[in-house]
Amino acid sequence: MHSGGGVRFGIVAVLFVLLPPSAIAAQEPAGAGDGLAPSFGPPGLQTTPVQPLVDAEWLMRNIGAQDVVVVQLERRPGEYAEEHIPGARLLRFGAVTWDGEQGWRSEFRTLEETVEALRAAGIGRESKVVIYGTSMTATARAWVTFDLLGLGDRAFLLNGGITAWKAAGGAVESGEAPPVEPGGLVPDNPVDFRVSADWIHARLDDPSLVLLDARPDHEYTGADGGLGGAGRPGHIPGAAQLYWEELMDPANNTLFRPADEIARILEHHGAGEGKTHVVYCMIGMRASVDYIAARMMGLDVRFYDASWRDWGDRADLPAELGPDPRDGRRDDKTRP
Template sequence: MNPGEHLPGPLVPPHWLGERLGAAGPVVLDASVGARRTAARRIPGALRFDIDGPLSDPDAPLPHTMPDAARFTEEVRKLGLDDSGTVVVYDAAGIYSAARAWWMLRASGFDRVAVLDGGLPAWAAAGLPVEDAAPAAAAPVRGGFTARPRDGWFVGSGAVAQALADPGAVVLDARTRGRFAGTEPEPRSGLRGGHMPGAANLPFGELLDGAGRMRPVAELRALFAPLAGEGDKRLVFSCGSGVTACVLALGAELAGYGDLAVYDGSWSDWGRPSDLPVARGRAESPAELADRHVPVVAQPRPEGDAERP
């Protein structure tokens, strides 16, 4: 791909990438997590964007923490990316952890990145080629990428507490409705059940259609509007560990929202035993959210709570 070629948007369909795959095409990154990370299948030439490993802060007490600019720069350079390059990122689940990689690059000042709609399953279903090989950890040639962190794109619990008390902001939680209500157990031990008082619940799976692709823009707007209004509020996204919160960020951008942030620690941070308040039960209605002013005070923590670029 010519570095100057324009991406059609933050989401690209399989055929778009298929027509451009090859030495002159975009850098293709596999951002799969968990068991899917070790699967020995990939889009030809794909490289590993490993948010379970090097592309997470090794010193953080929480999972999937955004690394500092120096580490992120070094790891992305190993993938052969230059500042003028173009990236398409996917995962083996469909649209799941790829959105996290998209947001990390965007938060680092790099806008020439898109998510493959439907991920590897949609790619394979379209009859496009798949290699029986795990994505490589590094490119043959190092790139010249430099992270330029954008302030406020990743936030900590202090900023989330402020958003919860601000009528001009909405905190949206991407976890399932049962986890949000506290009626389903958290998958990580030691976390309290429930949600942040004043947060709204929009499970990330509701943004996807039956094939694991992002819903049409009109449907996304219909999902966001009752909770987030028409675009004049700051939206802060949370989930379990900062991964599927980025699916909401992707959906919100597609729906036309512009003032967005991701709570990096998400419930892995807020849900730890602390003085941070937790509510249980149903989510507030849009009318209740519009009227609420929640006086949440975030208690300082010795580690894992700094706002990260």
């Protein structure tokens, strides 16, 4: 990476550290990559840095605002009923994802299906949406869904999740989700930043391409045998291993590291201005965390939705085994 790009990259990170949560209220939506589904709009990019995080204290001050909609993303049935922030809307993970070609229930639904699901959760045209859930990877995936609609700067993640909310003195309650009046959410000039295996394969020799693999060691290196024995092990040739938890607080994997630390981590893995970044994992969930980190820094970032379960299932595509030469990491299958 050339030094000039690195310096400008660092300045962006410092700006995010200094941005007060109150500035979020003044943000206006922007538009968004290079991809596959015309129903989401023409290929394009979102390269304006976003601030997708709010903390529990900000939410406690703003939860009563008319335009703030709190959404609990439910990945496992019954999570909302067990515990939720009072007034939170329910959004089931399956409402915005589908099985995909390999049947792993994680790919984006169509534009029409996605908008219908978000409207059913009571999200309106002017809503500022704060998302939380028990799984940071699934919650991050939901944020990427908003970004795909051109609404990335109207959607925010509750940094630290419900754990941070309770630690700040926030109340929780149990019970089923009450009915809500459907909202009038409208996509804002959506463009598609998703890419395919063939798109990546055609650019593997491009020195400006940076592939970021969000999986842990045993998946990245191929030690797991690949896709539970149903496909090839390894990673896309040349991909840097940016395991998603590297971007999170070591003591809480629902809490992002400070922005200046995220900038340094990304730069260490080869990210920077003037490059094209593609994030992937196994099924597109962990890659969502890497995607958000890149968006925070205003990088040109694309999303390989089908991820390794697609690439690893294709014998016509190359694969590499072994660790990332940039640095070694322990293998820890117990981490999500």
